[in-house]
Amino acid sequence: MQTQTEHQAETQWVAVLDAEARGLVAAVDAHPDARRVFDGTIDTAGYIHYLIQTYHYARWSTPILGEAGQRLKRLGRHPELAELLIQKAEEERGHERWLLSDLKNLGCPEAQVEAAARSPAVDAYTGWNFFTSRSGVPAAVLGTAYVLEYLSQTRAGVGAERLQAVASIPNIHKSVTFLRSHGALYGDHVAEMAKILGRLTDLEEQAAIILSARATRSIYPGIFREQGPSSHPLGR
Numbered sequence: 001m002q003t004q005t006e007h008q009a010e011t012q013w014v015a016v017l018d019a020e021a022r023g024l025v026a027a028v029d030a031h032p033d034a035r036r037v038f039d040g041t042i043d044t045a046g047y048i049h050y051l052i053q054t055y056h057y058a059r060w061s062t063p064i065l066g067e068a069g070q071r072l073k074r075l076g077r078h079p080e081l082a083e084l085l086i087q088k089a090e091e092e093r094g095h096e097r098w099l100l101s102d103l104k105n106l107g108c109p110e111a112q113v114e115a116a117a118r119s120p121a122v123d124a125y126t127g128w129n130f131f132t133s134r135s136g137v138p139a140a141v142l143g144t145a146y147v148l149e150y151l152s153q154t155r156a157g158v159g160a161e162r163l164q165a166v167a168s169i170p171n172i173h174k175s176v177t178f179l180r181s182h183g184a185l186y187g188d189h190v191a192e193m194a195k196i197l198g199r200l201t202d203l204e205e206q207a208a209i210i211l212s213a214r215a216t217r218s219i220y221p222g223i224f225r226e227q228g229p230s231s232h233p234l235g236r
Contacts (some may be wrong), residue, residue: 020213021150033224038155040162053223059096065089068133068141098178104175122220157183186228
């Protein structure tokens with residue numbers, strides 16, 4: 001039978017993870033271009049920039065999560081977390097195709113997307129998460145997954161609706177597949193993850209998961225365009 005102290009310990013560390021997730025939402029809301037994406041007022045160039053940078057990190061989600069899960073299994077640690085990582089790797093499979101479809105509908109062919117420069121934030125994100133999955137504490141990747149799924153749950157679906165309602169971007173109704181799908185996918189994933197993570201008692205792995213959540217909170221806003229449109233909020 002679980003003691004009150006054990007329950008409090010579980011609740012306290014997941015509460016820190018929740019605080020990081022809320023911090024990511026606040027950081028996105030405070031970033032001018034990120035805010036414009038999710039309130040629907042972003043100009044075409046800014047939205048294309050966001051989708052391209054998202055493609056350049058999302059394409060690696062399945063290998064990052066999958067490698068972390070398989071490594072955790074090889075280490076013989078936390079089979080429930082290993083299976084969660086492997087499950088999430090499969091859930092993320094093919095999501096980059098949604099981004100390529102959205103970008104094609106905005107006039108950006110795949111070759112142009114592939115050739116586009118990655119932002120330093122994308123390199124930092126992929127570098128950090130491949131490090132943790134391959135060499136660091138593999139469970140740490142769940143910190144990244146947790147805060148990004150929280151962001152998707154709270155902003156992605158609403159952002160897709162607002163972009164279509166404002167309709168300032170040509171062909172936008174065919175170009176919100178990624179946002180709309182992520183808003184629908186992650187409705188209850190955060191609560192499910194919190195329940196599983198709450199049973200993790202290893203202090204080192206708790207710290208590693210929180211560190212990855214914190215790193216993602218710091219890095220993620222950098223995928224958006226640093227300077228907004230040069231003139232009017234919706235561009236010309």
